[in-house]
Amino acid sequence: MAPAETPCSKLIHRCLGYVLVVLLTSCASLSEQVMQQPADWEQRMAQNKQIENWTIKARLGIQSEYEGGSFDVHWQQLLDAYDIRLIAPLGQGAVQISGDNTGVTIRLANGRSEYSDDTEALFASMTGLSLPVAGLQDWLRGMPIEGEAIQHASWNEQGQLYKLEQSGWRIEMNRYKSVGAFELPHAFYLERDDRPELSVRLLVREWRPQASNPQLSQGGVEY
Numbered sequence: 001m002a003p004a005e006t007p008c009s010k011l012i013h014r015c016l017g018y019v020l021v022v023l024l025t026s027c028a029s030l031s032e033q034v035m036q037q038p039a040d041w042e043q044r045m046a047q048n049k050q051i052e053n054w055t056i057k058a059r060l061g062i063q064s065e066y067e068g069g070s071f072d073v074h075w076q077q078l079l080d081a082y083d084i085r086l087i088a089p090l091g092q093g094a095v096q097i098s099g100d101n102t103g104v105t106i107r108l109a110n111g112r113s114e115y116s117d118d119t120e121a122l123f124a125s126m127t128g129l130s131l132p133v134a135g136l137q138d139w140l141r142g143m144p145i146e147g148e149a150i151q152h153a154s155w156n157e158q159g160q161l162y163k164l165e166q167s168g169w170r171i172e173m174n175r176y177k178s179v180g181a182f183e184l185p186h187a188f189y190l191e192r193d194d195r196p197e198l199s200v201r202l203l204v205r206e207w208r209p210q211a212s213n214p215q216l217s218q219g220g221v222e223y
Contacts, residue, residue, distance in 0.1 A: 034155045047181070051182065052211065054207070055077075056140065058073040058204045059073065060131075060200070062130070062200050062201075067127075070089065071086035073086055073087075081100040082100070083098045092109070095107070103115060114126060140185075140188075145166055149166070150164065152165040153165070161173060171189070172190075173189075180211075184207050187204070188204075
């Protein structure tokens with residue numbers, strides 16, 4: 001015969017049951033995603049495409065099998081032209097990435113400088129790390145790279161792009177915040193199937209967009 005439950009044991013069982021329900025509910029909400037494209041998705045993309053210039057301050061972490069690093073990021077974009085500074089901690093120097101849609105120049109802290117028409121390949125060859133600068137110009141605005149095939153896409157319950165597979169990368173974007181008239185992601189997690197040891201994490205601290213319509217550009221988030 002099973003021992004009778006005491007008031008204390010009943011309370012413990014109820015508490016454990018409550019905790020389990022909360023955990024299951026939290027896990028369900030975290031994994032919820034909408035596979036079907038939202039009805040207003042084209043309208044959302046058209047609005048975010050108006051962000052033509054921006055300033056972003058962020059924290060970047062890159063980890064591969066043998067190399068890794070963390071950087072403060074200062075990103076300035078003016079139409080197709082960009083200037084990105086990756087500043088290493090403890091005065092270890094900075095990497096400057098300056099380019100446009102025709103090519104890019106990368107300068108390392110030791111003064112070495114090279115030019116290429118392939119930003120990602122040049123960055124990898126000079127630093128041993130991988131950073132999809134071209135893709136991030138669109139992903140930062142919460143949308144896919146325009147004109148490139150999409151292998152997979154899903155949205156959150158608010159109709160914002162949540163997961164994306166494109167250009168060889170798997171991207172998860174979340175922590176959307178209102179910035180002016182825009183809803184923009186502030187956390188990005190990137191991986192590649194062909195390089196399972198590689199992970200890229202970008203956490204935006206300050207997002208200051210400038211749109212073609214100045215009335216949409218007001219605002220900024222900093223924390």
